[in-house]
Amino acid sequence: MYHSEYSLIDTVKRYDTVRVSAPYFPRGSNGTKTVAIYCRVSTADQSCDRQAQDLLAYAKKADFKVVGIWKETASGTKQNRVERQKVMALAQARRIDAILVTELTRWGRSTLDLIQTLQDLQAWDVSLIAQTGLQFDLATPQGRLIAQLMAALAEFERDLVSERVRSGLAAAKARGKVLGRQPGQRTKSDRLVPQVIQMVEDKVPYRTIAHDLKLSKTTVTEIVKRHRQAHPDFQPPRSKMAPRKKAQSVYQLKIALRGIRPPIWRRVQVRSDATLGHLHWVIQFAMGWTASHLHSFSIQGMEYSMARLDIGLDELDMRDGQSVKLSKVIRGEKFKFFYLYDFGDSWEHEVLVEKVLTAEKDTHYPVCIKAKRACPPEDCGGTWGYQTLLKAIKDPKHPEHALRREWLGTSFDSEAVDLDDINDLLKTIPHDTAEFGDYIP
Secondary structure (H helix, E strand, O other), X not given: OOXXXXXXXXXXXXXXXXXXXXXXXXXXXXXXXEEEEEEEEOOOOOXXXXXXXXXXXXXXXXXXXXXXXXXEEOOOOOOOOHHHHHHHHXXXXXXOOEEEEOOHHHHOOOHHHHHHHHHHHHHOOOEEEEOOOOEEOOOOHHHHHHHHHHHHHHHHHHHHHHHHHHHHHHHHHHOOOOOOOOOOXXXXXXXXXXXXXXXXXOOOOHHHHHHHHOOOHHHHHHHHHHHHHHOOOOOOOOOOOOOOOOOOEEEEEEEEEOOOOOOEEEEEEEEOOOEHHHHHHXXXXXXXXXXXXXXXXXXXXXXEEOHHHOOOHHHHOOEEOOOOEHHHHOOOOOOEEEEEEOOOOOEEEEEEEEEEEEOOOOOOOOEEEEEEOOOOOOOOOHHHHHHHHHHHHHOOOOOOXXXXXXXXXXXXXXXXXXXHHHHHHHOOOOOOOOOOOOOOO
């Protein structure tokens, strides 16, 4: 992945190490601020004890009430930090007024992560305080100024990422790569239909057909299914010892767009044998995106995307997730991972496995069972740009009201979402999405 965003964290860290002569300690109405202490080290041969001692001394000097100390051993780039999630849960429950850390690099895994967690904390009226005096109390002018500066720099870094991706695509084209399916071009599976049907009639096992023709077993099954629908007299030979199928599991997922309040989310149910390539389209259709930009999944420290872009996933430090089944990466209920759409605007989605269910016989999967609020419009500048857009269109006196309304269109309703429309789109997704809706820059 592209790691220039860490340079900004390092810059803030250098600013953070400058001690001020009279640190500002924000106070609650009763004169005492309740804080949670968070400590993190990167490797097991390090200890959080020094951080904890320093922060306890700092809290005592500031007359803070410490509710607990949360210690973690985790890489700075790791998504799933259990102890940090516990602290965020306390903040969301309004059980603390602030989070106390030694420096910002101990808290944020990247600039974008820092900005997004700051937005969450702002919504909960919780401050982030660094030991050396740097405050992210967004109720103060100082905190708001720093947050705005970091947001601007983060947007600049997103532009660098987007520029790098565009450069990679241009370089691929210059080398003669043809991206996406071309007009009139038949898919590989379409071309191989006669061979598949002949091999089926010759009683060749589906798994062998898939191996010999370099197709997935699911694609072979779909070819036979379509052929039977077009030719009712066709009856593929059945195995005398057909194995008994295990009941199919279904994951109930809550997909929430991070950094926006009130929240935008969807609750969907997806078969466990679906792939990340399949889930990509489920998220696109359920949320309301247009699949016009690149995307990636982040699951337990691994990054996945789709190799059909033909620009070299190794170059982007990603794995091909097109054929990776959900059952191979999901560990069960309460498991969490992330989906990033549009490397420029950086729409990050949190995907939570709420339940593991048994598939119902008469239910079509995937299915969306609940949805809240409309999807933001594409290319509006990410979460911060969307919040600015909403303010402009809702206030007729806003200087950009007319311009934003004209760009957006008068039909946009930020609260409206149609569950029936979502499910109609979900029904169009084939089980094998290898060549479904190829990305064409």
